[in-house]
Amino acid sequence: MKLLGYIRLWLACARYSVMRTMMFRFDTLMWALVELFWMSVNILTIEVIYSHTDSIAGWNEYEMLLLVGTAMIMQRLFMGFFWSNLFELGRNVRTGHFDFFLAQPGNPLFMVSTRKLDIDGLANVFVAASVVVFAAHKLDLHPGFLDIALYVVLLAIGLVIHYSTMVLVVSLTFWIVKTEGLEGTYFTMYEFSRLPRQAFKGVNNFVFVYALPVVIVSNAPARTLLHGPQPDLMLWLFGAAAAWFSLAVFVFNRGLRRYASASS
Amino acid sequence: MSAFSKYRHAFLVGLQSNLVYRWNFAIRAAFSLFHLVVIFVLWGAAFQGKTQIGSFDLGQTMTYFIMILMLQFFIGAFSEDYQISEEIRNGLINQFLLKPINYFLYRISIFCAARLVSGLLALIPLALILPLLSHHLTLPWDPWRLALGLPAMAMSALIQFTIAYCFGLLTFWFLEIQSFIILSFAIETLLGGQVFPLDLMPSWLFEISKYLPYYYQMYFPVSIFTGRLNDPMQALAGLGIQAFWVVVLLGCANLLWKRGLRRHTAVGG
Numbered sequence: 001m002k003l004l005g006y007i008r009l010w011l012a013c014a015r016y017s018v019m020r021t022m023m024f025r026f027d028t029l030m031w032a033l034v035e036l037f038w039m040s041v042n043i044l045t046i047e048v049i050y051s052h053t054d055s056i057a058g059w060n061e062y063e064m065l066l067l068v069g070t071a072m073i074m075q076r077l078f079m080g081f082f083w084s085n086l087f088e089l090g091r092n093v094r095t096g097h098f099d100f101f102l103a104q105p106g107n108p109l110f111m112v113s114t115r116k117l118d119i120d121g122l123a124n125v126f127v128a129a130s131v132v133v134f135a136a137h138k139l140d141l142h143p144g145f146l147d148i149a150l151y152v153v154l155l156a157i158g159l160v161i162h163y164s165t166m167v168l169v170v171s172l173t174f175w176i177v178k179t180e181g182l183e184g185t186y187f188t189m190y191e192f193s194r195l196p197r198q199a200f201k202g203v204n205n206f207v208f209v210y211a212l213p214v215v216i217v218s219n220a221p222a223r224t225l226l227h228g229p230q231p232d233l234m235l236w237l238f239g240a241a242a243a244w245f246s247l248a249v250f251v252f253n254r255g256l257r258r259y260a261s262a263s264s
Numbered sequence: 265m266s267a268f269s270k271y272r273h274a275f276l277v278g279l280q281s282n283l284v285y286r287w288n289f290a291i292r293a294a295f296s297l298f299h300l301v302v303i304f305v306l307w308g309a310a311f312q313g314k315t316q317i318g319s320f321d322l323g324q325t326m327t328y329f330i331m332i333l334m335l336q337f338f339i340g341a342f343s344e345d346y347q348i349s350e351e352i353r354n355g356l357i358n359q360f361l362l363k364p365i366n367y368f369l370y371r372i373s374i375f376c377a378a379r380l381v382s383g384l385l386a387l388i389p390l391a392l393i394l395p396l397l398s399h400h401l402t403l404p405w406d407p408w409r410l411a412l413g414l415p416a417m418a419m420s421a422l423i424q425f426t427i428a429y430c431f432g433l434l435t436f437w438f439l440e441i442q443s444f445i446i447l448s449f450a451i452e453t454l455l456g457g458q459v460f461p462l463d464l465m466p467s468w469l470f471e472i473s474k475y476l477p478y479y480y481q482m483y484f485p486v487s488i489f490t491g492r493l494n495d496p497m498q499a500l501a502g503l504g505i506q507a508f509w510v511v512v513l514l515g516c517a518n519l520l521w522k523r524g525l526r527r528h529t530a531v532g533g
Binding site: 027030031033034037038041044045048049051052053055056057181182184185188189191192195196198199200201204208 | 288298301304305307309310318444446464
């Protein structure tokens with residue numbers, strides 16, 4: 001299938017998802033509220049800590065808010081585009097429903113990843129973005145068109161990292177069938193992306209800043225918006241995305257070979 | 265069979281079934297450990313160049329969070345709402361309607377067994393990392409803290425369970441209750457003091473929070489144990505408000521159960 005075919009397929013899935021959302025309006029509203037509330041919890045935490053101190057690892061209140069907002073945009077994008085698809089991938093492999101995707105004419109990873117969109121997650125991207133805009137306003141930042149474009153590109157690269165790490169986690173299902181609950185790893189890992197890189201010391205610095213991409217993923221775009229383009233951070237983010245995405249595809253394909261259905 | 269031995273059996277069955285789900289426990293424990301790292305990094309950085317935040321030092325703050333984490337394994341209700349919802353949805357609940365068993369007492373017996381298992385299991389990783397943490401921990405050891413803290417802890421468990429029970433019963437009215445549960449979980453996490461110690465909030469908010477049930481489902485016993493609440497009389501008054509909330513929540517649970525059963529239709533032959 002050519003690129004154009006994939007795009008048309010994705011659009012069809014998107015249309016279907018919008019229709020579904022319209023059918024379950026109350027449900028969508030509830031989920032949007034849930035996410036909104038959790039975002040408020042994160043922001044309140046920042047507010048409470050900064051009511052007792054002026055700086056966390058050299059970041060002032062609004063810089064920190066901009067970082068948290070950036071982390072939230074990426075997480076909402078991931079939730080909107082990929083979360084339920086990847087969450088169901090694990091379940092489908094366990095139950096054998098995964099056969100259905102293998103029978104489809106297209107790349108299996110693409111097919112499983114793009115089946116559904118969650119409109120409620122995407123709606124909250126705007127809320128998270130307004131947190132960033134608010135923080136930027138308070139900091140008296142005046143990013144030009146290019147700065148904003150760069151920020152958006154870095155967010156997209158970050159989204160690739162979110163996606164890749166989650167594919168890795170759910171791919172474990174191919175080897176260990178009993179992985180229920182392991183999906184929560186995602187939320188646990190990306191709690192780190194709401195922290196400034198400078199706060200990490202020693203072993204934590206090694207593990208969460210260098211070995212895992214969970215800190216750099218939000219810090220690189222936030223820094224770029226705060227202090228202009230940072231070539232080293234951009235290169236680092238891009239390299240991390242390429243490496244983790246390749247690893248995810250490799251592990252997923254290895255898992256595919258092990259997949260032996262579950263039907264009778 | 266006497267009433268006590270009925271629920272003792274439920275408790276014993278609960279013990280066994282919870283020992284089977286060690287894998288779930290291991291995952292939860294690992295997540296908690298990572299969460300603790302996030303807290304260490306964040307608060308460690310916030311304390312840089314400061315000795316105190318809200319009149320507590322870094323050690324006391326860490327002790328607070330570690331105590332919260334520990335108590336969660338002993339008194340937290342984490343999947344009881346889902347289990348109850350599931351039992352209503354797939355009709356398992358019908359068998360309890362025909363037998364002389366009180367569903368609330370049955371579920372709470374299982375809850376007690378589950379928390380006993382998860383609490384004791386949580387002591388193992390804690391004992392392993394204790395040498396790393398010991399220089400952060402500062403626990404005050406006044407006898408009154410134990411005398412008032414333990415009943416507070418027991419009532420906290422009851423509050424947590426009853427809230428989860430009520431949310432589970434919502435299944436009588438709504439097909440899908442997951443979003444309600446997660447929304448309520450966010451409120452409970454925040455106002456129960458699990459995200460930050462409640463005393464760091466602006467004082468007017470902190471005063472209001474003392475009259476809400478969430479304060480008593482986690483923050484209250486933890487503040488007694490970790491020395492954030494230092495006046496025994498105040499703790500005693502707190503126990504009074506906590507008991508009030510226990511009664512109110514039990515009343516809610518009873519009402520929801522009675523109303524819910526009226527809507528419930530059991531099908532099958």
